[in-house]
Amino acid sequence: MADSKKPAGGRARWEKETLGPHIEKHPERDVEFSTVSSLPIRRLYSPEDVEGLDFDNDIGWPGEFPYTRGVQPTMYRGRLWTMRMFAGLGAAEETNARFKYLLKQGQTGLSTAFDLPTLMGRDSDSPLAEGEVGKEGVAVSTLRDMEILFDGIPLGEVSTSMTINAPAAVIYAMYLAVAEKQGVPLKKLRGTIQNDIFKEYIAQKEWIYPPEPSVRLIVDTMEFSAKEVPQWNTISISGYHIREAGSTAAQELAFTLADGIGYVQAGIERGLGVDDFAPRLSYFFNSHNDFFEEIAKLRAARRIWARELRGRFGAKDPRSWMLRTHVQTAGCSLTAQQPMNNIVRVAIQALAAVLGGCQSLHTDSMDETLCLPSEQAVTVALRTQQIIAEESGVANTIDPLAGSYFVESLTSEMEKQALSYIRKIDDMGGIIKAIERGFPQREIAEAAYAYQKQVEEGRKTIVGVNKYVAENEEVPIPLLKIPPEVEERQRARLAEVKRTRDGKAALSALHDLTAKARTTENLMPAILDCVRAYCTLQEMGDAMKEVFGEYRETSVF
Amino acid sequence: MAQTRMRLLIGKVGLDGHDRGAKIIARALRDAGYEVIYTGLHQTAEQVAATAIQEDVDAVGLSILSGAHNTLFPKVIKLLSEKGAGDIVVFGGGIIPDDDIPGLLAAGVAKIFTPGTPTSDVIKFLEEEVAPKRANAR
Structure with missing residues (x-):
């Protein structure tokens, strides 16, 4: 039978008979074999590494x-x-x-x-x-x-x-x-x-x-x-x-x-x-x-x-x-x-x-x-x-x-x-x-x-940054720039909206939003009313901030 | 008298929340033996300048990844010099296109570090550019 000619002993045998002698003559590269997240990776994975897995329960369809x-x-x-x-x-x-x-x-x-x-x-x-x-x-x-x-x-x-x-x-x-x-x-x-x-x-x-x-x-x-x-x-x-x-x-x-x-x-x-x-x-x-x-x-x-x-x-x-x-x-x-x-x-x-x-x-x-x-x-x-x-x-x-x-x-x-x-x-x-x-x-x-x-320390490689670095490099690609006029145009439009909207309706929608924020009511309808009245993003935020307050972080470094 | 340790302020100006670089630099400089203060996020240029003066720092490092560098760097420098603190060195880093760097240097930024800079370069800069100024001042 063909099977009887297959070498027995699995991984231990391979390590002893084949890997061992080879590695002695040709050592592996002197690097950390680990993921970018520093998770160590083994030389080889074989059936014993997935022994605990159940196909239907863990992998499935x-x-x-x-x-x-x-x-x-x-x-x-x-x-x-x-x-x-x-x-x-x-x-x-x-x-x-x-x-x-x-x-x-x-x-x-x-x-x-x-x-x-x-x-x-x-x-x-x-x-x-x-x-x-x-x-x-x-x-x-x-x-x-x-x-x-x-x-x-x-x-x-x-x-x-x-x-x-x-x-x-x-x-x-x-x-x-x-x-x-x-x-x-x-x-x-x-x-x-x-x-x-x-x-x-x-x-x-x-x-x-x-x-x-x-x-x-x-x-x-x-x-x-x-x-x-x-x-x-x-x-x-x-x-x-x-x-x-x-x-x-x-x-x-x-x-x-x-x-x-x-x-x-x-x-x-x-x-x-x-x-x-x-x-x-x-x-x-x-x-x-x-x-x-x-x-x-x-x-x-x-x-x-x-x-x-x-x-x-x-x-x-x-x-x-x-x-x-x-x-x-x-x-x-x-x-x-x-x-x-x-x-x-x-x-x-x-x-x-x-x-x-x-x-x-x-x-x-x-x-x-x-x-x-x-x-x-x-x-x-x-x-x-x-x-x-x-x-x-x-x-x-x-x-x-x-x-x-x-x-x-x-x-x-x-x-x-x-x-x-x-x-x-x-x-x-x-x-x-x-x-x-x-x-x-x-x-x-x-x-x-x-x-x-x-x-x-060179333990992780970034090509072009800490290895294979090019001297006096010129950026070979065209860069997109946002012209400063964009800011001016955007501010002008905002001013125009504020000038032309129904100011009373906007204000009343904002008051309503603040009032609803104090309750447990769902705020989406009130926010939608503000939006339809052309209230601004910040006005709505401020209307809610009055009730909600602001977050402050304690920085750790 | 032994010279006091260099005091540094690492700052985030404007609305930009990218703080990975600022925190890494702050930590690396602290590990290198400097006294480091980190402003935390969302500071105005006024707040950063005021903190720099109040804490009597030798240099301010600003981290800007939002594209607002051409506005915010000159603003902090102007505020510092208006308050008689023009001797505080301002340097910075972030996503800053090469084309913008000459303008920032002309506006008084001592050095711009672009992505991929090792923290050791920043330390070298502080030792070569900022340390001698302190020796002269004292």
Whole structure:
């Protein structure tokens, strides 16, 4: 029999007979074999590394619990992921033109970047907004800006993602008001607001109010949407920024899922049924340089979420168990040095996102460490996705890496590390308590500092930065600049809106908002009334701040 | 008398919340033996200038990743010199295009560090550019 000729003794025998003698003569490279997050990686993975795994319970079938292999039964054979490039620059006119350009290039969903003042709930004419208007995204202060932003784009036909958090309820209301003006029923609208305040306290730091009223506003949007805008994703629970702030992959996974658990808890405390809102929660993860670690992270994320929703919260609807996620390649991994190299980094990261089973994907542009993406750079980034989708062949089969000893073992390892953090956060009394104690913030700052040290000591390589450095490099790509006139034009428009609106109606809507903020009533209708009366973002924020107060951080470094 | 340790203020001006770089620099400089104060986020130029004077620092390092550098750097420098603290060295880092650097240097910024700079370069700068000024002043 052929089998009897197979050498017995498994791994121990191989190590002794084959590996041992070889390694003596040819030692391995003198580097740390570990992921970018410093997770040690073994020389070889074999069946004993996946011994504890049960195929049906742990890996299973696509579109079925625990969704390790993906949330849809056919994955990309049915429909490719949504190619969604984040865009926002200057005033509403510029971003509207970029949206139309991207749709013409074959992009399938819109994704809106707002400028910093808007993200912080400040109007373009606020003194703190000086120099920032339209720089990192589009400036939106009133419904008028939103009308221009989506001019000529039929809101009933596109899906729109809006990266907005502290003032999410207001920006969301502005989008709904534009839909009303276009005559599109709210039930037909599809899209996402990020609306994830926990990761703001943890990582991105764009907050307005303290945690409690912030969570109330988020639950208000969940409750309102469940009835009025059923196809809308009301929170995009985001690990992206946690990773960008310097976390490891396992920390990103853990803190993001802990945030998600916090939102579900808050919804249940409001009296909502878990299956009434959990299906509309979606996720947003980072895809960094370490290829297999990222794939494992996404597979582990789905498995943990499914088990938490079913086990911890008793969700019955399979759609509540499914972790659907947007992914963006890691901006923090890109280098200002030799920026063309970023195209390659992004391609590898995007491939990991696809092999990890993402539902939508943004690929970063090569010039993002230097400026906002130019049209040329953003086109290369979008083409990268199209090449992965239609040339590489990876979309032909579902979860192609399942069953790899390495990938399955790494998936389990990520799950284990994340669960250990989640348990720690549970013991602290939940994510709000953990944030107040600065726990995730401190863990991330530690990881960021440790990584920086490794880079400076040459223990981690960044090509073009600490190895293969080019002398006297000239930036070979054209950079996009936002002209200062944008700020002036935007301020002029805001002044015009304030002058021409019905001032009395605006004031009365704002008073009503403050009054409702003192009650426990859902604030979405009052916010919508303010929006329709052309109140500004900051006026609405101030109206609520009167009741809610402002958040202040104790910084740790 | 032994010379006191160099005092530094690491600041975040404006609405920009990207604090990974500022915190890493603050920590690296503290580990290198300097006295480091970090302003925390969302400070106005006025607040940063006032803190710098009140804390009697030798240098202020500003971290700006929001694209507002051409507005905010000159503003802090102007405020410092108006308050008679023009001797405080201002340096900075962040997402700052090469084309903007000459203008910032002309406006009085002592040095701009762009992404990928090792923290040891910042320490070298402080020792070579800021330390001698302190020796002269005392």
